[in-house]
Structure formats: C-alpha cells, structure tokens
Amino acid sequence: MHMPKKGLRAFGIAESYAGRTRSNLAGVVMRKDLRVDGFAFGSVTVGAMxxxxxxxxxxxxxRRRDINVILLSGCVIxxxxxxxxxxxxxxxxxxxxCVTYEESDGLLEDITRHFPDDAARISAYRQLGERTAVRLHTGLTCFIRSWGLAQDDAARFCDDFTCEGKIPEPLRVARLCARNLPGAAGTDDDTF
Structure with a gap:
C-alpha cells in the first residue's frame, strides 16, 4: 500500500445502541483527503456474536474494490x-x-463474569491480542490492533486520518452517522 496517495480509502465502522436488543452500525468510506465517498449500514444483536x-x-x-483499510471503532461492541x-x-x-481510545486492563474479566460458559466468546476475545499505543500528531494517544497490515503502517494510517483529537476521521463521521440513525440513542424512533 502506498501511504502518501491522496486517493487512499478507509472504510470506518462505528456503532450506536438502538435499544435493548439491537445496535446500529454505520460505515463511512473516506479518502485520505477527507472526502466522504460512500456509506453502508447494518444492525447487530446486543449480547450476541x-x-x-x-x-x-x-x-x-x-460492492467496491478501492477500499484500502477497514477501520473498526472497537473490537467488542x-x-x-x-x-x-x-x-x-x-x-x-x-x-x-481496530482502534480504541482509552487505556484499560481489557474486558476478559467482564466477559467471563457475564458469559462464564461461553467458551467461543471468551476465546474470540483472547484471540484479539494486545493493543499497541499510538502517539498521534495531535499529541493524544489511541490504541490499535491490526490484521493484514504491519503495526507501523497501521499507526501511520491512523495518524494520517486524524485531524484533531484521537479519533480517525472515518470513525468520527461513522459514529455521528450511527448516532443519528432511527432508533439510536437520543432519537425518538426505536426501529431500524
């Protein structure tokens, strides 16, 4: 992947709770020059897999072949x-x-407390591995895990797509979209 290329595209995916049983996902395709280039939406079951x-x-x-990286706002939603x-x-x-924004000891203890007999869920969480802290040009730190991309390239990618704060722009915009879908927290509609 040629990192300096302006046409580099990320597909950022973030969630917003949509009630007790569903959570909305919004995905934003964004070029490195920060032009929004597409959207996709989905819904997941709260507490499922x-x-x-x-x-x-x-x-x-x-149906695109020009996405270079998928950015996830968290691996556990x-x-x-x-x-x-x-x-x-x-x-x-x-x-x-996968990008997260706070230092923590992880979720293993919480997962095993809420799902003590769910070996597949516990194993899936353990397979995520450790996060790496990335100091961004903004002076703030985010935490990443990457698959199919060297950790240094993943860190540079996140830094290049972050304008301010510690959230890469495709994820920031996806989060805004998810929060404004029907049924999302803060909206009046409870359907998607």
Missing part, C-alpha cells in the same frame, strides 16, 4: 459482541485496524 457477519455484509454491500477482525481481513482481502 453476529457483529463479524454484519461487518462482512456491509463490506459486500458496498453491543454488550460483548466480539468482532473477529482476522476473519474480516481474510474474507475481504482488506487489512483491518
């Missing part, structure tokens, strides 16, 4: 719905970077 399939469907629904970024990278052929 369907996030990976939904993300794969969102990528397929775009919708009340412990664990995404398998390695599977997303393998099945799409597109590298995946």
């Amino acid at each position: 369907d996030a990976t399939d939904t993300i794969l469907k969102m990528v397929r629904d775009l 919708a009340w412990f719905n664990v995404i398998d970024p390695g599977r997303v990278a393998r099945e799409t052929g597109i590298p995946v970077i």
Whole structure:
C-alpha cells in the first residue's frame, strides 16, 4: 500500500445502541483527503456474536474494490459482541485496524463474569491480542490492533486520518452517522 496517495480509502465502522436488543452500525468510506465517498449500514444483536457477519455484509454491500483499510471503532461492541477482525481481513482481502481510545486492563474479566460458559466468546476475545499505543500528531494517544497490515503502517494510517483529537476521521463521521440513525440513542424512533 502506498501511504502518501491522496486517493487512499478507509472504510470506518462505528456503532450506536438502538435499544435493548439491537445496535446500529454505520460505515463511512473516506479518502485520505477527507472526502466522504460512500456509506453502508447494518444492525447487530446486543449480547450476541453476529457483529463479524454484519461487518462482512456491509463490506459486500458496498460492492467496491478501492477500499484500502477497514477501520473498526472497537473490537467488542453491543454488550460483548466480539468482532473477529482476522476473519474480516481474510474474507475481504482488506487489512483491518481496530482502534480504541482509552487505556484499560481489557474486558476478559467482564466477559467471563457475564458469559462464564461461553467458551467461543471468551476465546474470540483472547484471540484479539494486545493493543499497541499510538502517539498521534495531535499529541493524544489511541490504541490499535491490526490484521493484514504491519503495526507501523497501521499507526501511520491512523495518524494520517486524524485531524484533531484521537479519533480517525472515518470513525468520527461513522459514529455521528450511527448516532443519528432511527432508533439510536437520543432519537425518538426505536426501529431500524
């Protein structure tokens, strides 16, 4: 991947709760010059394990071959719905970077407390591996995991797509979209 290229495109995916049983996903295709170039939407079940399939469907629904990286706002969404970024990278052929924004000890203790007999969910979380802290040009730090892309390239990609703060622009815009979908927290409609 040629990082300086202006036409480099990221597909950023973020979520917003849409009630007790569903959570909305919004995906934004954005070029490196910060032009928005497409959208895709999905919905996952709160507390289930369907996030990976939904993300794969969102990528397929775009019907695009020009996306260079998929950015995920977190690998665990919708009340412990664990995404398998390695599977997303393998099945799409597109590298995946998972971005989080706070230092933490992780979610293993919470997952095992809420889902003590769910070996698949616990294993999926453990397979995510450790996060790497990335100091951005803004002076702030985000935390990343990457699949199909060297950690240094993933860090540079996130830095290049961050204008201010610590959230890369495709994820910031996707989060805004997800929050404004029908049924999202803060809206009046509880359907999607």
